[in-house]
Structures are given as structure tokens and as C-alpha cells.
Amino acid sequence: MTRSSVTTPPPGAGRLQAAPGGPAPGSPLGSHYGDCFGCGERHPTGLHLRATTPDGLTVVAEFTVGEAHQGAPGLAHGGVLAAAMDEVIGMSVWLFQRPYVTGRLETDYLAPVPVGTTLHLRAWCTGVSGRKAYLEAEGRAGSPDGPVAVRAAALFIEVGMEHFARHGDAKAIADEHHEYEVNP
């Protein structure tokens, strides 16, 4: 991965620890919002990522490229592939058990991805320093051992739930996240 200094953990950064109350190894990770383009089951043309954590520390998911995801005819749009990277990395909020948002996302495209291809996605955390979490992801074509078609490195920033209430749809957040206190 060609990552920049912004997405490289600084010396002394901590490692991701399994959060108390976090998902057990083998658990499915739910959608954080039904209308999310990345994971929402209600989104008509979204990515419909379904994720699990094999070990409580990493996230794996699958995304099948559809007609609605094309850039060049018959091939996945690069922005859609970046969205898949963002989403599988973003699923790590379930491991942290705290809300984070993307601050920076860097993507390497290694091979074109035809419509109909299932990308096997994996995301892992490379370090945590204060509010900053450093994460990477890869998408392999066809199988978990297939060729790497896309890679990403990201800096995520921890926010409070009030971030979503203040800037977004406070009622939708409250409806889908009863376990959090939201103070718009």
C-alpha cells in the first residue's frame, strides 16, 4: 500500500484492543443505518455490504459489483470501489464500540473490476492515537485468496454521537441507535 504520512500511525500509537461489549469472534456486524449507501438494506442501488468479524479485531465483508456501480461500461466505478473501502473500514466502529468518521481515505486501484465480480473485503486497524484511528483495507476479486484489486489506507477521527445529530438527521439517528444518548 502506498500510504501517506497522514494515514501512517505515529511512533508510540496503540493497538486496537477488543472493546468490552464488542462483537465476539465470528459475529455478524449489523448495518448502522438502513438507508446507508454502503451497508443499508433499504438502499435500492447501494453496496449492501454484509460484514462479520472473524476475530473481534478485523472486519470481512463481500460486495458484488452490480449494473448500478459502473464507471466504464462493464467495469466498477472507482468512486464506488472507494466507497466499499470506506464502508468496510467504517464497520470497525463496531469493534471500537465508539463512533468514528472518515478524515482521509487513500485508495490504490490495482486491477479493473468487472460487473458481476464479488469483492472479498477485509479491514484492519494499524494503530490508535488519541481520537485518531489508522486503518487499512483490501478487496480481493472472486475469493478471499483472489488477486488484490483495490487497497486503501485511512485516518478515522473519533466523534461523539452529537456529531451525527448536529450535522445530520437527528431523528433517524435516534430511531436506529436507541442505545446511544443523542443531544441535538
Ligand SMILES: CCCCCCCCCC(=O)SCCNC(=O)CCNC(=O)[C@H](O)C(C)(C)COP(=O)(O)OP(=O)(O)OC[C@H]1O[C@@H](n2cnc3c(N)ncnc32)[C@H](O)[C@@H]1OP(=O)(O)O
Ligand atoms: C453511528 C455510527 C456511524 C458510522 C458511520 C460510518 C460511515 C463510513 C465512514 C464515513 O463515510 S463518514 C463520512 C465522511 N466523513 C465526514 O463527513 C467527516 C467530515 N469531517 C469532519 O466532520 C471533521 O473534519 C472531523 C470530525 C473529522 C474533525 O473535526 P474536529 O473539529 O472534531 O477535529 P479537528 O479538526 O480538531 O481534528 C482532530 C485531529 O484530527 C486531525 N484531522 C482531522 N481531519 C483530518 C484530515 N482530513 N487529515 C489529516 N488530519 C486530520 C487534525 O489535524 C487533528 O489532529 P491533532 O489532534 O494532531 O491536531
